[in-house]
Amino acid sequence: MSQERVDHLLTSHRHEMPGRLVELDVDECWELLRRTPVGRLAWNGAAGPTVVPVNYVATSDGIVVKTTAYSAAVRETDDSPITFQVDHIDPETRTGWSVLAHGRLDVDWSFGRVDAPEVDVWPAGPRPLRLQLEISTISGRRLTD
Template sequence: MTADAEEASVTKVTDRHGLEVLPLNQCLSLLRSRPLGRLAYQAAGTPVVVPVNHLVDGSTVVLRTVAGGKLDVGLAGKPVAFQLDDHDPARGTGWSVLVQGRAEIVDDPELLARYDGQLDSWAISDSTEVSWLRIVPDEVSGRRLRRAS
């Protein structure tokens, strides 16, 4: 059986709106496929969404930020969400992956050594002291999007 035939024979799970629900392994693969996503959190009672580049380590999303900045100090232990998507307007298709969990500062020397050099941040110079933040997921969900017929 070819890979295409095998994929076609798999029953796809859909949500109540008819969107295809993506399995965890596909969500994680899609998270690895694009460098830039959106971090959502609450600051002073107001929702905030900022673009961030990231890497994926297992099922955690890892971000690099300025040490002592609002992201690492203000978000440690707090609920956050990370969202990534892509679409093809010509074909009317796309996907979206959402990671919901808690932010935690990475201070394990082994993890820090592993992450070092893996992520280039746009707004952080090489001389800036950085912190690593990771989102430990409570839930990872994804949907395949298709234009309604």
């Protein structure tokens, strides 16, 4: 996707009425996923609903997260339904957007795959396991200014 198209997608909402919620199309949702380094992974775990912030990479067909072998995400999500959310809010202009994806998460137990996309993980320490979210539905909304 060209930078011109990306800029258009991200600014085309400006002609809308202020304070209006506008549905994002699938392409916009994917573009916003690709441009945002942190999202939230949510699942129904042993202690009930669980939400954790994670660094990730959006691939052509899903989301990749790297984590430790002892994380709650690994223990509780393999082949489980999950939700993934990214958003951006500007309190000064009272605008923002949110993208929500639903799918299944698979733990890739093949440590250090050569073909794995590089995830820029912010917390220190090794994160050898890949979690692959296969997205079944994706939607988003923008609050216009």
